[in-house]
Amino acid sequence: MRLVVDLNKCQGYAQCAFLAPDVFAMHGEESLVYNPHAPEEQRERLARAVAACPVQAITADGLDDSRDGGEASDAR
Amino acid sequence: MPHASMLRQITDFANRANPYPIYEELRRTPVLHEEDGPYVISSYYDIEALLHDPRISSDAANQTAAGDDELSQSEGTGLPPSFIRLDPPEHDRLRRIANSSFGPPHRPRRIESMRGELGEIVTGLIDGLGDTRQIDLVDQFAYPFPVTVICRLLGVPREDEPRFRAWVDPIVAGLDPDTRTSAESERVAQEARLQLGLYLNGLVEQRAREPRDDMLSDLVNSRGPDGAMTTMEVLSTAVLLLIAGHETTVNLITNGMLTLLRHPEILERLRNDPGLSVRIVEELLRYEPPVQIVPQRTCITDIELRGITIPKGSRIWLMLAAGNRDPERFKDPERFDPDREDIQHLGFGSGIHSCFGAPLARLETQIALAELARRLENPRLVEDPPPYRQNAVLRGPRHLNIAFDNLR
Numbered sequence: 001m002r003l004v005v006d007l008n009k010c011q012g013y014a015q016c017a018f019l020a021p022d023v024f025a026m027h028g029e030e031s032l033v034y035n036p037h038a039p040e041e042q043r044e045r046l047a048r049a050v051a052a053c054p055v056q057a058i059t060a061d062g063l064d065d066s067r068d069g070g071e072a073s074d075a076r
Numbered sequence: 077m078p079h080a081s082m083l084r085q086i087t088d089f090a091n092r093a094n095p096y097p098i099y100e101e102l103r104r105t106p107v108l109h110e111e112d113g114p115y116v117i118s119s120y121y122d123i124e125a126l127l128h129d130p131r132i133s134s135d136a137a138n139q140t141a142a143g144d145d146e147l148s149q150s151e152g153t154g155l156p157p158s159f160i161r162l163d164p165p166e167h168d169r170l171r172r173i174a175n176s177s178f179g180p181p182h183r184p185r186r187i188e189s190m191r192g193e194l195g196e197i198v199t200g201l202i203d204g205l206g207d208t209r210q211i212d213l214v215d216q217f218a219y220p221f222p223v224t225v226i227c228r229l230l231g232v233p234r235e236d237e238p239r240f241r242a243w244v245d246p247i248v249a250g251l252d253p254d255t256r257t258s259a260e261s262e263r264v265a266q267e268a269r270l271q272l273g274l275y276l277n278g279l280v281e282q283r284a285r286e287p288r289d290d291m292l293s294d295l296v297n298s299r300g301p302d303g304a305m306t307t308m309e310v311l312s313t314a315v316l317l318l319i320a321g322h323e324t325t326v327n328l329i330t331n332g333m334l335t336l337l338r339h340p341e342i343l344e345r346l347r348n349d350p351g352l353s354v355r356i357v358e359e360l361l362r363y364e365p366p367v368q369i370v371p372q373r374t375c376i377t378d379i380e381l382r383g384i385t386i387p388k389g390s391r392i393w394l395m396l397a398a399g400n401r402d403p404e405r406f407k408d409p410e411r412f413d414p415d416r417e418d419i420q421h422l423g424f425g426s427g428i429h430s431c432f433g434a435p436l437a438r439l440e441t442q443i444a445l446a447e448l449a450r451r452l453e454n455p456r457l458v459e460d461p462p463p464y465r466q467n468a469v470l471r472g473p474r475h476l477n478i479a480f481d482n483l484r
Contacts, residue, residue, distance in 0.1 A: 017180035018187050018435035026181035029172065044351060045188075051354045052438060054430065056420055 001038045001046060002061040009057035016049035016058060024049060083113050086369075086395075087146050087468050093461035095368065095471070096410070099398035107384045114145055114371070114391035118398035120405035120422065122381060126394060127370075127427040131377050134429060136161040138374040142391045147371035147469055154269065156308050158316035160429060161372070167428065169302045174313050177294030179435065186291070187435045190228065194440060197224050198447045205483065210458065213476040214330055217444070222325040225440060226318050231283065231290025236275075243272040248322050273311060280310050291317075321433045327366035327472030328441050332357070333448060334476055335364055337457045339412055343449055350446035355414040357441045361400075361423025363412045368397040368471045370425065396422040397471075453482040 003023075005016075012030035016023070023042050024034045038046050043063065050058045082105075085091055085098050099118060102108060106119040117123055126132050136157050159170040176182040201217050211217070223244050227237050250265035280296050287293035295310045305313065336343040336356070346352050373392045378385055386392070399422050401409040407416070424431035431437070448455075458477035465474045 013430060014180050015435060015438075017184055019438075021180065021184040021188055024180075025184060028181065047351065048354050048438075048442075051358050051419070052435075054420065054424065054426065056418065 001040065001043065001063065003034070003036055003038055003046065004059050005032060005034055006057045006059070007032070009055045011055055011057075013054050015052040015054060019052055020045035020049040082108055083110050083116070083146070086116075089464075089466060092464040092466075092468065092471060095397070095468075096401060099395060099401060102395060102398050103402060107382050107386070109384075109386075114393045115386050116393045116395060117381070118395040118402075120399040120402035123394045123396065123399040123422055124426055126373070126381075126392065127422075127425055127429070129379070129427075130164075131375055131379050132373045132392065133163050133376045134161055134167070134373055135163045136372075138376065138389075139372055139391065142374045142389050145371070145391055147369065147393065155273070155312035155315060158312040159432075160316060160320060164428065170305065170309060170313065171428075171432065173298045173300065173302050173305050174295065174432065176298055176300055177291045178432070182300075183294065186229075187439060190225075190436075191439065191443075193228060194225065194443050195447070197221060197228075198443055202447060202451050202483065209481070210477060210479045213333055213448075213478055214326065214473060215475065217448075218326045218329040218333075218476075221329070221444065222322050222440065223318075225325075225436070226321055229291050229436070230279075230314055230317070231288055231292045232279065240272070240275070243268040243275070244318065244322070247272065248319070272315075276311055276314055277307065280307055280314075317433065321436070323467075323470045323472070324366045324433075325437050325440055327470060328357075328360065328437060329444050330473050330476050331364040331366060332360050332441060332445050333478070334457070334462065334473060335360060335412055336445065336449065337455060337478070338460070342412070342414060343455075346446060346449040350450070352414060353442040353446040354438075355419070356445060357438055358419040358421065359412060359414040359416065360441075362406070362419055362421035363400070365397050365400060365421065365423035366470060366472060367423070367425075368395070369469045370394040370396060371469055396425070451484045452478065452480040453484055455480040 010032055012032065014026050017026050017032070020042060023038045023046055024032060027033045046060055047063050050060055050063060082102060086095070091098055102116065102118040106117065106122055108116040108118070117126060159167045159174065162170065178186055198221065201221060205211055205216060220241070223241050224237065227240055232240050246261065246265045246268045250261060280292055283290070283293040284296045287297050292310070292314065295305055295313060296307070298304050336346065342356065346356060371393045373394065375386055375388060375390055375392060377388050403409050424434045455478050458479050462473040462476050465472060
């Protein structure tokens with residue numbers, strides 16, 4: 001899955017780094033480091049991180065099929 | 077005088093079950109000031125701006141100087157003020173040290189690694205309901221859950237959890253204005269605070285000598301650029317996490333179940349897709365936030381808002397729950413809709429005091445609601461609205477009686 005963080009929006013709340021620590025990490029107190037090509041097994045964690053971002057700075061490709069298409073069964 | 081009674085209506089218990097019509101009326105005067113009362117701010121964008129404004133102080137001393145109001149609350153712990161009641165730079169120092177024991181960058185997996193344990197606690201509580209067809213969700217589930225979680229997080233040994241819980245219950249009960257009036261319950265709460273303080277003090281000393289993989293050990297042994305916390309600072313931080321993380325989580329879970337039972341089609345979707353709990357919790361934090369009002373801010377200089385000058389030293393109430401339903405910000409704000417594209421709520425506040433425990437509260441509530449949806453067969457409300465607690469700030473039901481056909 002591809003993802004991008006809008007670093008103009010990012011305020012360093014670090015909610016994503018709590019929820020998906022293998023995709024997002026804090027470098028020092030405020031700067032965010034992330035893997036723009038998150039592996040498939042991170043889908044659920046990534047979805048949590050996207051939803052939890054207080055300023056909605058994270059956009060991820062290919063998360064929506066878990067919610068809109070085909071209900072939940074194919075999400076995991 | 078069209079607004080003479082607005083403050084009274086906010087605190088009036090008669091409006092507790094549904095305060096939202098009052099909030100709607102409030103937003104028509106987004107900066108409201110009655111007589112010598114606080115300045116009441118109710119639009120989303122104004123609240124958001126003030127939460128980030130360094131001219132707005134959280135310091136308890138500034139609040140005392142401004143005089144008490146109906147919603148003032150002292151921490152009443154006999155400990156030094158915790159970071160929620162401090163301004164920078166002291167706030168920053170204490171919060172940074174606390175964070176280094178709790179989250180990234182120093183402890184990025186502390187919360188994530190509790191996921192399995194949280195699931196076990198929830199399963200244990202539901203299994204423990206026994207052979208019954210009706211429960212009070214508050215007393216039997218939502219209340220015990222966060223205390224157990226905070227014990228595990230701090231590092232309270234399992235065998236001490238019952239003792240710990242026995243101290244916490246009267247302390248938390250004493251926070252509600254309802255029970256605060258009785259001298260006997262105040263005495264019990266006072267004694268419990270003392271016992272809890274002594275117990276934690278012993279645990280802190282022990283962890284200072286023999287650190288383990290828990291938050292108390294990290295707090296008391298922190299060696300970062302900010303130095304270590306004093307024992308008193310560790311104690312007030314631990315008590316803050318306990319108190320601030322308790323009622324709020326209870327209310328988020330209870331408001332959540334109440335809202336789902338009022339929207340059975342969404343409850344049904346959650347039953348089939350536990351992943352939906354993520355969006356449900358975010359939307360709950362907008363639609364029924366457990367902290368309705370931030371009443372403990374004062375401005376340290378004159379500030380101008382919508383053409384009104386709020387004089388230095390004034391008390392300010394930020395009406396989070398009113399901002400969360402501001403039509404200027406949200407489409408169809410009175411609708412509970414976990415599918416909305418843009419859930420950017422004020423439920424956890426914003427700015428330097430934004431909820432410290434948010435990642436934990438999210439996880440606890442996501443797991444709790446998903447499991448309750450999965451295991452309660454055909455659940456329904458016994459009474460709607462349920463009875464509420466007195467508190468207008470930390471608003472939530474005192475009991476939530478739910479009937480169901482079976483436990484799965």
